[in-house]
Amino acid sequence: MNMQKMMKQVQKMQAEMMRVQQELGEKTVDGTAGGGAVTVTANGHQQIVAIKIDPSAVDPEDVEMLEDLVLAAVNDALKKSQEMASSAMAQVTGRLSIPGLPG
Numbered sequence: 001m002n003m004q005k006m007m008k009q010v011q012k013m014q015a016e017m018m019r020v021q022q023e024l025g026e027k028t029v030d031g032t033a034g035g036g037a038v039t040v041t042a043n044g045h046q047q048i049v050a051i052k053i054d055p056s057a058v059d060p061e062d063v064e065m066l067e068d069l070v071l072a073a074v075n076d077a078l079k080k081s082q083e084m085a086s087s088a089m090a091q092v093t094g095r096l097s098i099p100g101l102p103g
Helices: 003-026 063-093
Strands: 028-033 038-043 048-053
Touching (some): 003 038, 048 063
Antiparallel strands (some): 028 038
16 A cells, blocks of 8 residues: 555544544433432533432432432443444544544
């Protein structure tokens, strides 16, 4: 393969990766805990964009349980967000391992 052709392919892949990164910022996933008592929404950049707590999950006598539910839902949302980003990037890179990129 000649160098010029390879550079064009690299540039095309870079443009595609930038497009996917932008789309990931617009896509969201939900993580839940406590049977839906706590729902956390994260985008494809692993940023938490919303937290919803069912009022029935709020017990002033057991704040620790609510903290645990929020933590579990956040971790669930972040895991799903990372999986979504890895899958999207893998489609662009063809499963190449590129340092600094998910996938």
